[in-house]
Amino acid sequence: MKTKVVTIDREHMDMDAIREAGEILAAGGLVAFPTETVYGLGGDGLKENAAARIYAAKGRPSDNPLILHIAELSALEVLAKEVPELAYRLAEKFWPGPLTMILKKSEIVPMATTGGLSTVAIRMPSDEIAREIIRASGTYIAAPSANLSGRPSPTTAEHVVEDLSGRVEMIVDGGPSDIGLESSIIDLSGDVPMILRPGFITKEDFEQIVAEVEYDKAVLATKPQDSVVAKAPGMKYRHYAPQGQIYIVEGETDAVVSTINELSAKAAEAGVRVAVLCAEETKERYTCDKIFSLGSLKSEKEISAHLFAALRAFDTEHITVIYSESFENTKLHQAIMNRLRKAAGYQTIQAK
Ligand code: AMP
Ligand code: MG
Numbered sequence: 317m318k319t320k321v322v323t324i325d326r327e328h329m330d331m332d333a334i335r336e337a338g339e340i341l342a343a344g345g346l347v348a349f350p351t352e353t354v355y356g357l358g359g360d361g362l363k364e365n366a367a368a369r370i371y372a373a374k375g376r377p378s379d380n381p382l383i384l385h386i387a388e389l390s391a392l393e394v395l396a397k398e399v400p401e402l403a404y405r406l407a408e409k410f411w412p413g414p415l416t417m418i419l420k421k422s423e424i425v426p427m428a429t430t431g432g433l434s435t436v437a438i439r440m441p442s443d444e445i446a447r448e449i450i451r452a453s454g455t456y457i458a459a460p461s462a463n464l465s466g467r468p469s470p471t472t473a474e475h476v477v478e479d480l481s482g483r484v485e486m487i488v489d490g491g492p493s494d495i496g497l498e499s500s501i502i503d504l505s506g507d508v509p510m511i512l513r514p515g516f517i518t519k520e521d522f523e524q525i526v527a528e529v530e531y532d533k534a535v536l537a538t539k540p541q542d543s544v545v546a547k548a549p550g551m552k553y554r555h556y557a558p559q560g561q562i563y564i565v566e567g568e569t570d571a572v573v574s575t576i577n578e579l580s581a582k583a584a585e586a587g588v589r590v591a592v593l594c595a596e597e598t599k600e601r602y603t604c605d606k607i608f609s610l611g612s613l614k615s616e617k618e619i620s621a622h623l624f625a626a627l628r629a630f631d632t633e634h635i636t637v638i639y640s641e642s643f644e645n646t647k648l649h650q651a652i653m654n655r656l657r658k659a660a661g662y663q664t665i666q667a668k
Pocket of ligand 1: 383436
């Protein structure tokens, strides 16, 4: 299949390109498009065949449910059987935006989209290109991250082209994703609201709206065995892993810097292609030849926006060992470390 790549300028949106994307989706085809979290691989969420094509294009196991993307709040009542009052309060505060809510599904949502579950995941993205494409399709768009299964989520159209060229009808380039981490997922289908995936909207943010909210155990996993008992089915799969091995070095800053310098020097001596993953604040203190800085700890979005691109760059540069800081002092610590720990296969080193 030939994949058409179109660039859309968000200031002056090319409505012909949006219309074409909508037509492809309405006909059961696949379109990858930008969102504020990561790029999505869209297909008609109400068509079983479209869901099957999404799974095939990603090489994703079909018990891993898809998130339905909507452009209007009224869609909530169409897709969910019951909409609790809390869902409206969360929508009012966080939609459009990087929040996915899990609710009991209505009849019209096929099991093929929900991975066989009786619940459905719903999100209204704030990215205007995404919302225009959803509107133009006339349906609700199932859109997992637009990467091959197991690879880091894409935060630029180039990442999508790397993974999905020849597998989808169209890729829409709207520039780099603003947040760069997948949406926060909150499950409202049970008694207590549960955070199934940490993201830009944090537990503290939720607590402003709802008194009681808990993390699913797998979210806080620091060991592989904890992550296996996952409520959100996708969380059990190996994710984001580059070909090289990542080691997260934990401890007090000075100790982390000296431990990483020692380990990276030893590895380089042994002829290993080694890199350091760090924040802007400590970058100058490392002696390794290859240093990847994600940005400043002071900016809540810099680290998150650059993480997945760095994970991909390790592969492009054939790095086999990566020593990483643990980005403790950021608002998005939970969300960032959740991805980084998975990418590292939970390998950590205590700094001395
Ligand atoms: P992605 O679309 O790649 O961001 O991944 C979607 C993830 O959302 C899945 O891997 C699940 O972890 C989660 N998810 C989607 N639908 C449900 C659901 N009905 N119940 C629990 N988790 C869900
Ligand atoms: Mg994904």
